[in-house]
Amino acid sequence: MRGANQSSVSEFLLLGLSRQPQQQQALFALFLSMYLATVLGNLLILLAICVDPRLHIPMYFLLSHLSFVDICFSTTTVPKMLANHILGTQTISFSGCLTQMYFVFMFMDMDNFLLAVMAYDRFVAICHPLHYSTKMTQQLCALLVAGSWVIANLDVLLHTLLMARLSFCADNAIPHFFCDVTPLLKLSCSD
Template sequence: MRGANESRVSEFLLLGLSKEPQQQHLLSVLFLTMYLATVLGNLLILLAIGVDSRLHVPMYFFLGNLSFTDICFSSTTVPKMLANHILGTQTISFSGCLTQMYFVFMFVDMDNFLLAVMAYDRFVAICHPLRYSTKMTQQLCALLVAGSWAIANLNVLLHTLLMAQLSFCADSAIPHYFCDVTPLLKLSCSDTHLNEMMILTEGSLIMIAPFICILASYVLITCAVLRVPSTKGRWKAFSTCGSHLAVVSLFYGTIIAVYFNPLSSHSSEKDTAATVMYTVVTPMLNPFIYSLRNRDLKRALGKVVDRKTFSV
């Protein structure tokens, strides 16, 4: 009986975050503000790294890539949601939906890999300071970033192709503000066990392996720092990792809550709240977290602001 209602839909309806018009207006203003803050904050990070030669080191090279990724990440979801609200439409084409899903999760994977690479960079800097310049060469840094892009694209391409093979029921309403995997799987009239299995196995490996690398790096960093005799030295070493740990906790906490449990245990309200955290809030907070705890970056940001002020 189920197969009789299957059809190849040409478009989906993105229901957004609320059905109430007043709430929609308020949420649109809030999301626009957060999006502008995300773009401005991350652009300032990129400008600061670009203009200050003292920041042309691996740590800030990776941070610059993270800022670029976060700008692209937010730009795959928020502008479409705002455009739908302004134009009074909720539709997105089938191909557009898969394209949006592809880029959202490619940038999720990139954030994941970059956070792991940044943890490794901190490990080498703290545990092997005398060999840091010989280990973290420009070639290695470029290779780590390029490899991250390649793996992220291949991983997301697999899941997108699997999603493209599914058939969808007449009900094409997605209770979300972007094309997320979980709502799409719930709408499918096909057998989604292969998709779910790939998310929980291959997808989990892609997310968990870097997370384990981060944990291992910080265990070794903690052991090295505890051997430092000076309390001031310990605090200085830990403070260089505090920003990164805050971002890691926020990012992985929401990702694990949304994707790595059975499909039957998901609720649209909880999933939407968690995805807002990692698609909008985390990219917005990253520049503040890194700049507020980093003297070199604050000094470089001050130079950028001064240049803009004097040029005006």
């Protein structure tokens, strides 16, 4: 039987990148500017693709999805880190940690799948240029993107559900600015 003095962890401490106030201010400014540049750049790509009818071809359809995923990927971790710096808090709930981990890895998987689909698109364009328009149809592109979303979600859902089954007993300090699998596995007291 387990000891009666074990307590369950309901939240984690994200220790961030630095504990020195001067470095925290510089890191806050750096990450805020990089986040804004990332979001603005990807929004401009999306806007250009939506506005110009000449860009409504498979390559730019895939690029628009990649830009959307990049915005979502950045938005999964950076705003929480910036809010922690402003508010002076370091906590994230257990469910918030699992949710953040789910979306980080889902958008990471989507980046990889979309890059693979874009590589296939360029392969067909270079190796079969005369058949490109018949092989890379809008329906096939939509199917490849939808399949990527489904596979990425199922893959990450499995990992997140397995992480949710772990128990965390004593230490709750994560030496990162977001919830990552490796530090969580090290903190787990499950077998």
